[in-house]
Amino acid sequence: MSDLEPCPVCRNKPSHPIKLPCNHIFCFLCAKGSILHNQKCPLCRQHISLSFLNNPQLIQTESISENTHLDNDYHWFYEGHNGWWLYDEQTSKEIENAFQQKELFIEVLIAGYIYIIDLEKMIQYRKGMPNKLRKIQRAKTDTNVKGIAGLRTHPHSRSNLVQ
Ligand SMILES: [Zn+2]
Ligand SMILES: [Zn+2]
Missing domain, CATH: 3.30.720.50 (Signal recognition particle alu RNA binding heterodimer, srp9/1)
Structure with a gap:
């Protein structure tokens, strides 16, 4: 889990990485920006509903509670x-x-x-x-x-x- 691909939006190691329904992985905030903007995956343009943000699928690279x-x-x-x-x-x-x-x-x-x-x-x-x-x-x-x-x-x- 520690060697995730860089986030396609910001090119950094994904922070709080999430996986969209299309299986593409982004930083939570990068994906959120795109979904709020046009409800699409920034990479493959698959439609992502706004409700996805209410229950995002986090990929656990490190425990959030430790992280915070x-x-x-x-x-x-x-x-x-x-x-x-x-x-x-x-x-x-x-x-x-x-x-x-x-x-x-x-x-x-x-x-x-x-x-x-x-x-x-x-x-x-x-x-x-x-x-x-x-x-x-x-x-x-x-x-x-x-x-x-x-x-x-x-x-x-x-x-x-x-x-
Ligand atoms: Zn990013
Ligand atoms: Zn995608």
């Missing part, structure tokens, strides 16, 4: 369905850097869309759509975390992980 164990650093969260969700690691680091530099806002790319992270008001919104706000927060603990960037973590259940 939080160290003593600050992490960034956004308010989602019934709780706080951790940004993916890369985005969280970008936001933390901007925060340390005392920037008022930064733009980040999430699932193919540009989001404005407003570090003064502690909100995020999609660029050009300032009415759909989500609260964000900076925190050290993971007690209320629901998952990473839309992926739920189930420390005690791997029912939707492909072994």
Whole structure:
């Protein structure tokens, strides 16, 4: 499992890899961006329904709970369905850097869309759509975390992980 092909979208080692119904493998966020965009596999253009994202088939390369164990650093969260969700690691680091530099806002790319992270008001919104706000927060603990960037973590259940 450790030698997955690079993700065809971003050319990196797939992060949180998922397998689409057509058996193509992508990073979760790369696949999500494409499915939200046109409901198609980025490689073979097979139709993928939006509901696939509700119960994605993860390929287990390492346990998500291990992967998301939080160290003593600050992490960034956004308010989602019934709780706080951790940004993916890369985005969280970008936001933390901007925060340390005392920037008022930064733009980040999430699932193919540009989001404005407003570090003064502690909100995020999609660029050009300032009415759909989500609260964000900076925190050290993971007690209320629901998952990473839309992926739920189930420390005690791997029912939707492909072994
Ligand atoms: Zn990718
Ligand atoms: Zn495909």
